Amino acid sequence: MEGGEGPETASAAAECGHQPLTPNDVKDLLHSVDAFLFDCDGVIWRGDVLIDGVRDTLDMLRSMGKKLVFVTNNSTKSRRQYAKKFHSLGITVTEDEIFSSSFAAAMFLKVNDFPKEKKVYVIGGEGILDELELAGFVGLGGPEDGKKTVELEANCLFEHDKSVGAVVVGLDPYINYYKLQYGTLCIRENPGCLFIATNRDAVGHMTDLQEWPGAGCMVAAICGSTQREPIVVGKPSTFMMKFLLKKFNVSTSRMCMVGDRLDTDILFGQNAGCRTLLVLSGVTNLSTLEDSSNHIRPDYYTSKLSDIKKLVLE
Amino acid sequence: MEGGEGPETASAAAECGHQPLTPNDVKDLLHSVDAFLFDCDGVIWRGDVLIDGVRDTLDMLRSMGKKLVFVTNNSTKSRRQYAKKFHSLGITVTEDEIFSSSFAAAMFLKVNDFPKEKKVYVIGGEGILDELELAGFVGLGGPEDGKKTVELEANCLFEHDKSVGAVVVGLDPYINYYKLQYGTLCIRENPGCLFIATNRDAVGHMTDLQEWPGAGCMVAAICGSTQREPIVVGKPSTFMMKFLLKKFNVSTSRMCMVGDRLDTDILFGQNAGCRTLLVLSGVTNLSTLEDSSNHIRPDYYTSKLSDIKKLVLE
Numbered sequence: 186m187e188g189g190e191g192p193e194t195a196s197a198a199a200e201c202g203h204q205p206l207t208p209n210d211v212k213d214l215l216h217s218v219d220a221f222l223f224d225c226d227g228v229i230w231r232g233d234v235l236i237d238g239v240r241d242t243l244d245m246l247r248s249m250g251k252k253l254v255f256v257t258n259n260s261t262k263s264r265r266q267y268a269k270k271f272h273s274l275g276i277t278v279t280e281d282e283i284f285s286s287s288f289a290a291a292m293f294l295k296v297n298d299f300p301k302e303k304k305v306y307v308i309g310g311e312g313i314l315d316e317l318e319l320a321g322f323v324g325l326g327g328p329e330d331g332k333k334t335v336e337l338e339a340n341c342l343f344e345h346d347k348s349v350g351a352v353v354v355g356l357d358p359y360i361n362y363y364k365l366q367y368g369t370l371c372i373r374e375n376p377g378c379l380f381i382a383t384n385r386d387a388v389g390h391m392t393d394l395q396e397w398p399g400a401g402c403m404v405a406a407i408c409g410s411t412q413r414e415p416i417v418v419g420k421p422s423t424f425m426m427k428f429l430l431k432k433f434n435v436s437t438s439r440m441c442m443v444g445d446r447l448d449t450d451i452l453f454g455q456n457a458g459c460r461t462l463l464v465l466s467g468v469t470n471l472s473t474l475e476d477s478s479n480h481i482r483p484d485y486y487t488s489k490l491s492d493i494k495k496l497v498l499e
Numbered sequence: 500m501e502g503g504e505g506p507e508t509a510s511a512a513a514e515c516g517h518q519p520l521t522p523n524d525v526k527d528l529l530h531s532v533d534a535f536l537f538d539c540d541g542v543i544w545r546g547d548v549l550i551d552g553v554r555d556t557l558d559m560l561r562s563m564g565k566k567l568v569f570v571t572n573n574s575t576k577s578r579r580q581y582a583k584k585f586h587s588l589g590i591t592v593t594e595d596e597i598f599s600s601s602f603a604a605a606m607f608l609k610v611n612d613f614p615k616e617k618k619v620y621v622i623g624g625e626g627i628l629d630e631l632e633l634a635g636f637v638g639l640g641g642p643e644d645g646k647k648t649v650e651l652e653a654n655c656l657f658e659h660d661k662s663v664g665a666v667v668v669g670l671d672p673y674i675n676y677y678k679l680q681y682g683t684l685c686i687r688e689n690p691g692c693l694f695i696a697t698n699r700d701a702v703g704h705m706t707d708l709q710e711w712p713g714a715g716c717m718v719a720a721i722c723g724s725t726q727r728e729p730i731v732v733g734k735p736s737t738f739m740m741k742f743l744l745k746k747f748n749v750s751t752s753r754m755c756m757v758g759d760r761l762d763t764d765i766l767f768g769q770n771a772g773c774r775t776l777l778v779l780s781g782v783t784n785l786s787t788l789e790d791s792s793n794h795i796r797p798d799y800y801t802s803k804l805s806d807i808k809k810l811v812l813e
Contacts, residue, residue: 233653337711340706343711358651358676359676360675360679361674361675362671369711370709385723387723387724392653392654392656392657395657397680398676398683398720402679402683402724405719406674406717409699409716409718409720410702410713410719
């Protein structure tokens with residue numbers, strides 16, 4: 186991306202108020218930023234494949250004393266599972282450096298003193314159930330409801346657990362009518378039941394070759410049947426930021442959020458008061474960024490994370 | 500309902516601008532209305548059980564020369580299947596008197612000259628596929644995709660038919676990730692692909708004992724993944740009204756819409772310029788009607804359809 190765009194693109198970019206990352210920008214960023222926040226899918230990896238040059242770039246940033254934090258909306262894994270994934274790709278990351286939306290859902294319940302005797306119904310993956318358990322909560326649903334079917338006989342009564350006090354909805358490739366009815370009944374009939382969305386991403390790269398419906402699809406389905414709006418704990422909500430600040434003791438003005446999505450990553454960074462860098466190695470391409478319908482403008486953009494290391498050396 | 504509410508309720512009702520049906524209202528309605536439009540579920544039947552007194556009331560209206568029309572958002576059946584259901588409950592209704600949202604979806608494509616060589620992907624029941632076929636269109640999906648699963652292997656490519664020019668979404672108790680991805684890909688990747696919702700009812704009485712997620716749930720899911728809004732052909736959209744007017748040659752001011760839902764039936768009646776009568780034998784109860792958050796006010800309300808016959812005799 187860097188330097189290869191030609192005058193027309195550079196001019197369009199300038200009109201939009203963002204600019205391709207230059208060696209001077211990188212110098213400035215490295216000088217004024219103490220912590221880099223990274224989205225994972227589309228920035229660090231695509232599916233299960235590490236993006237070219239990521240490992241060396243992260244090593245360089247660590248060697249410069251920068252704090253590295255990984256903030257992902259993907260709720261299918263727990264923090265522990267994420268740390269394992271990083272390790273399998275040859276990158277050392279501790280669980281403490283990972284802030285996933287599955288963890289955010291559990292932390293939301295914790296900071297809001299969700300009663301331990303209440304249960305949490307999960308539409309989503311194992312990662313949410315794991316984080317709930319680690320935080321001391323009882324989850325139900327999740328993958329084990331993926332094969333359940335419903336009986337639509339006239340006199341059949343669909344029973345749900347009256348002690349469910351929260352429904353957490355994340356990405357769920359095993360979504361079915363059983364889960365939709367279960368979550369809907371809890372939210373509608375259990376007094377005070379919370380409706381928490383890990384995130385509302387419309388689509389995600391569930392496979393390398395194409396996008397698939399994201400958590401925003403399942404969350405919208407529950408909105409559609411309950412006529413309720415959820416509390417969103419993942420990006421672009423800044424709910425996670427207070428944990429991050431407590432853990433890392435860095436002001437948000439000295440953070441840079443690096444992501445591949447405008448409406449989650451870049452908006453999250455802007456909402457929190459961070460610098461923002463869009464990488465074009467994920468779901469957003471240059472034409473989307475520069476389209477007149479887009480009003481989310483990162484401070485900088487570049488083709489991929491490793492451009493930071495490349496530009497330092499220029 | 501009639502006469503038994505006491506002064507407090509009557510006063511609350513008067514403030515809301517609607518009133519419980521009285522013998523004089525019925526006289527006036529029978530004098531000024533030539534066609535009665537009925538919702539089915541919650542008005543004519545609940546599930547598979549006819550509501551008390553409906554048959555005699557319909558007979559009385561027919562004997563008075565009133566036109567009877569049945570307008571239902573339920574897309575799971577075709578008009579032919581609905582006529583059979585009426586017959587099984589001892590009521591003679593012709594297919595021509597039935598306007599279902601499955602029929603509306605097919606008619607929408609017909610009046611918009613949808614090319615016959617294009618296909619229609621269906622998230623919903625057999626009723627939609629039947630109506631599409633009767634209108635000369637090729638449908639795919641529907642029930643046969645209910646047991647399909649997805650392979651989320653890294654290199655797996657989910658293929659969809661590039662000749663799909665419309666996706667019709669209705670109530671689908673067999674909703675799954677396969678259908679959500681199929682519909683999403685068609686809408687996103689097939690140029691000009693239409694996104695048609697039979698209706699957006701949040702819930703419906705899929706069984707006698709409780710409500711279940713309605714078509715609004717599946718439609719919202721597709722909105723969530725495509726970031727597109729659908730064309731709605733069922734109530735409260737008045738799309739069906741032009742067919743109705745053509746068929747029955749009655750002005751809308753001489754029609755009365757009778758339904759159990761405020762946001763579909765009563766709104767549809769009001770949008771079309773009809774009189775409106777809410778019956779409390781379905782999803783709406785008196786407290787919902789009189790709640791300050793409700794802004795949809797029928798001209799009249801009563802407990803059930805047979806009150807019309809009862810009040811005539813008073």
